[in-house]
Amino acid sequence: MTSFANRVVLDPTNERHATTVERVGRPTSLKGLTVGLLDISKARGDVFIDRLEERLSEMGADVKRYKKPTFTKPAPVDLRHEISVNCQVVIEALAD
Amino acid sequence: MALPVLPNGLVIIVKRECETCRMVVPVIEQLNNGSLPVTIYVQDDPAFPESLAPIHDADLSISWHHDIETVPTVLRIENGVEVARTVGWVRDEWHRVTKQSSLGPDLSAFRPGCGSLSVDPDLVDELRVRFGATTLSARRVDIAEAEDEFEAMFDRGWTDGLPVIPPTEQRVMRMLTGTTRQPTDVVAIVPPDLVEITIEKVAINAVMAGCKPEYLPWVIAGLEAACNDTFNIHGVLATTMPVGPVIVCNGPGTRAIGMNSGMNVFGQGNRANLTIGRAIQLIIRNIGGGRPGEVDRATHGNPGKLSFCFAEDEIGSPWTTLAESRGLSPTVDAVTVFPGEGPRCVVDQLARDPESLTNTFAACLRTLHNPKSVLAFDAIVVMGPEHARVYAEAGWDRDRVLEEIHARLQIPGSELIRGAGGIAEGVPERLNGLTLPKFRPGGLLLVHAGGGAGLFSAIIGGWANGDVGSQPVTKEVLP
Numbered sequence: 001m002t003s004f005a006n007r008v009v010l011d012p013t014n015e016r017h018a019t020t021v022e023r024v025g026r027p028t029s030l031k032g033l034t035v036g037l038l039d040i041s042k043a044r045g046d047v048f049i050d051r052l053e054e055r056l057s058e059m060g061a062d063v064k065r066y067k068k069p070t071f072t073k074p075a076p077v078d079l080r081h082e083i084s085v086n087c088q089v090v091i092e093a094l095a096d
Numbered sequence: 097m098a099l100p101v102l103p104n105g106l107v108i109i110v111k112r113e114c115e116t117c118r119m120v121v122p123v124i125e126q127l128n129n130g131s132l133p134v135t136i137y138v139q140d141d142p143a144f145p146e147s148l149a150p151i152h153d154a155d156l157s158i159s160w161h162h163d164i165e166t167v168p169t170v171l172r173i174e175n176g177v178e179v180a181r182t183v184g185w186v187r188d189e190w191h192r193v194t195k196q197s198s199l200g201p202d203l204s205a206f207r208p209g210c211g212s213l214s215v216d217p218d219l220v221d222e223l224r225v226r227f228g229a230t231t232l233s234a235r236r237v238d239i240a241e242a243e244d245e246f247e248a249m250f251d252r253g254w255t256d257g258l259p260v261i262p263p264t265e266q267r268v269m270r271m272l273t274g275t276t277r278q279p280t281d282v283v284a285i286v287p288p289d290l291v292e293i294t295i296e297k298v299a300i301n302a303v304m305a306g307c308k309p310e311y312l313p314w315v316i317a318g319l320e321a322a323c324n325d326t327f328n329i330h331g332v333l334a335t336t337m338p339v340g341p342v343i344v345c346n347g348p349g350t351r352a353i354g355m356n357s358g359m360n361v362f363g364q365g366n367r368a369n370l371t372i373g374r375a376i377q378l379i380i381r382n383i384g385g386g387r388p389g390e391v392d393r394a395t396h397g398n399p400g401k402l403s404f405c406f407a408e409d410e411i412g413s414p415w416t417t418l419a420e421s422r423g424l425s426p427t428v429d430a431v432t433v434f435p436g437e438g439p440r441c442v443v444d445q446l447a448r449d450p451e452s453l454t455n456t457f458a459a460c461l462r463t464l465h466n467p468k469s470v471l472a473f474d475a476i477v478v479m480g481p482e483h484a485r486v487y488a489e490a491g492w493d494r495d496r497v498l499e500e501i502h503a504r505l506q507i508p509g510s511e512l513i514r515g516a517g518g519i520a521e522g523v524p525e526r527l528n529g530l531t532l533p534k535f536r537p538g539g540l541l542l543v544h545a546g547g548g549a550g551l552f553s554a555i556i557g558g559w560a561n562g563d564v565g566s567q568p569v570t571k572e573v574l575p
Contacts, residue, residue: 007245009262011235012254012300012382014291041564070564072331074288 027089031060036087038075039067045093052091061089099161102178105133106194107171109153109164112144114210116185117168121145123190123200130196132172139167139213159214160227166209170194184209221266231279232265232296249304254382256374256402260304271299274309275316276575283316284323286384287330288391293319293383298375301382305375305403310353311368313573314431315375318343318405321433321571322376328566332435332559333386336393339559340401342436342476343373344543346419347429349573350407357409359547361478362400362439362554373405398438406545412481413544414488421494421542422570429573434476434541435559435566444483445551450490450500453483457553458504462534464557468512468522470532474539474558474568477501480546483553498540505534536561541568 027033035056037049053063066083068075083090108124110117125147128134135151138144139159142152153159162171166183170193173179182189185207190199214223239248245262249255261267272279272295279296286293295316302315322329322341332339345355356366364370380386388394394401410417410426419430442460447453457477465473479487479497487497509530514522523532539561546552559566 007239007241008236009239009245009249009264010232010268010296010300011237012263012297012304012378014286014289014293014297014383014385015235016289016291070331072335072560072565073325073328074330 024088029060030056030089033061033088034064034086035061036064036066036083036090038083038090038092039065040071040075040092040094041068042071042094048093049091052093100158101176102158102162102171102173103133103135104173104176105135107135107137107173109137109139109159109162109167109169109171109212110144110150111139111167111210111213112141114167116207116209117144119203119207120168120185120200121147123185123203124148126199127194127196130194132194155226156214156219156223157227159212160223164212165215167212168209169212221270224269225264225266232268233280234268234296234300236265253387254304254378256378256381258402260378261306263300263303267303268296268299271303271307271309271312272296274312275299277316284319286319286323286379287386288333289383289385291383291385293323293379297383298379301378302371302375305378306367306371307375308353308367308371311372311375313575314345314349314353314368314372314429315379317429317431317571317573318372318376318433319379321431321569322380324569326567327433327435327569329380329384330391332566333380333384334391334393335559336395337559338394338396338398338437339435339557340398340404341373341376342400342434342556343376343405344418344432344434344476344541345372345405345407345430345573346410346417346424346426346432347573348427349429350410355407357407357545358412361406361409361545361547362404369405369407370403373400373403376405377401377403400436400438404436404438408543409481409545412548414484415494415497415542415544418541418543419570422568424570424572430570431573432541432568432570434474434556434568436476436556437558439478439554439556442477442483442553442555443551447551448486450487450492450497453486454497454500454504457501460555461501461540462505462507464534464555466519466521468516468519470507470512470523470534471536471539472560474535474541474561476541476543476556476558478543478545478554478556480550480553481544481548482551484544494542498542501540502533502535506531507534 039045039049056063136148137153137158138150139153169183171178171181172193180193182193187205191197239245246259249260277295281295282292353368355368417426420426424430444456509527512523513525513528
């Protein structure tokens with residue numbers, strides 16, 4: 001009676017099943033939409049976002065700026081919520 | 097499983113392999129002719145004793161559920177309840193339990209029994225699963241007969257790239273004997289998926305990493321230290337920089353579980369060092385969902401992301417311990433987690449005075465990540481014993497060593513601004529007139545470790561420090 005259980009192992013994972021969230025449809029135009037620009041606080045991300053704001057404003061979008069406290073941590077839940085209720089589109093600048 | 101009910105009268109558990117059991121057969125025959133009914137359970141040979149129609153406790157359920165640790169054991173059962181018990185052969189005790197007299201007149205008065213098969217170290221793990229494991233709640237995953245169980249672990253994405261021990265229920269149950277905490281206790285919320293992890297899941301991953309049960313409290317403490325906003329394992333995992341959790345262990349327990357703090361302290365060969373750190377990283381992967389190429393975006397990574405865990409050499413140290421410097425008693429066990437890259441060597445074979453040696457440390461530390469980078473990164477100095485001796489002979493304590501290094505790393509802004517020295521990297525021009533320290537206050541940690549020969553030390557470079565990144569965290573290891 002040495003090995004009756006050796007072919008059964010315990011699942012080491014979190015056993016969670018990913019939930020699928022439907023994406024919002026892609027808008028045909030940004031005119032009149034509110035576009036959130038999320039600066040993740042990495043160096044020079046603001047340079048990129050400044051330029052995006054100019055271009056988006058020219059296209060008739062209403063631009064709102066947001067900023068994470070630090071790039072090393074996920075965006076705080078309150079910030080995510082604020083963006084979700086205020087914006088129809090969000091652009092996150094990731095790179096240095 | 098319900099407790100198997102024993103018949104009223106006398107119940108005697110024996111095994112043929114036990115000399116005492118064989119010796120008392122005539123006594124049992126005497127009892128069998130007495131007023132109380134006698135039932136005999138035998139653990140090994142179903143035919144023993146031949147004269148007495150024994151019942152074979154083939155799966156040891158009678159022995160397990162009635163806590164039989166020694167054979168022979170004699171029980172007196174009244175109305176289905178045990179009212180008296182004795183083990184081995186002690187004539188007076190047998191008289192008391194059986195309510196008879198003049199038993200075994202030819203035998204000596206006393207002979208110890210033997211170990212019950214139900215507590216045999218080779219069987220006990222499996223019996224624990226067979227009879228007592230209903231508390232574990234993890235999903236059971238069947239491995240096909242034709243499947244290689246080690247390949248199966250790879251196929252399911254559960255490994256760090258090296259083979260893991262398949263976490264069978266009996267191995268996990270054995271691992272859980274290493275902690276007093278309940279399998280259902282929640283230890284931490286593990287990034288990046290922010291999933292609660294229970295002691296049971298810690299134990300499963302600790303089995304896979306190759307831990308012994310006595311390492312489990314260290315794994316638990318390491319997780320508690322890493323999975324919080326202060327240490328920020330999320331960022332340590334996700335960063336493009338080559339860092340992972342470096343775990344420095346302190347306290348008498350490091351020696352009790354055989355951790356290495358000496359020769360080849362960061363290297364291969366020590367099970368505790370390698371598997372404690374590995375278990376924590378497996379948990380980040382398997383529970384937190386943190387996998388390379390997904391949330392882990394490291395440009396290069398480093399081999400220490402498999403495991404980078406070691407003990408401080410406290411016995412040979414001239415200084416207080418790292419954990420003590422961080423506010424804990426030197427008598428307790430503790431882990432300190434630090435977001436670190438791979439170690440680099442500091443060579444100075446000629447310095448025999450502390451000033452000269454400190455100049456070497458300062459010059460080497462100046463180059464950390466970039467000679468023009470200041471304040472952004474912490475570091476651990478792992479002082480080798482031969483270097484520490486130079487300081488000990490000069491009477492420099494831990495604080496003095498760190499102060500002297502800091503004093504030598506006050507750098508003129510003119511050397512640090514962008515473009516200075518023909519290097520674009522640097523601090524903004526507006527800091528030109530200032531003097532800036534390489535390290536923030538408290539940004540250097542000092543640990544004593546390494547082999548007794550070699551005028552070397554090591555530096556472990558850190559990652560984005562402070563509230564924007566990661567702070568080292570020290571936690572007590574509890575049973």
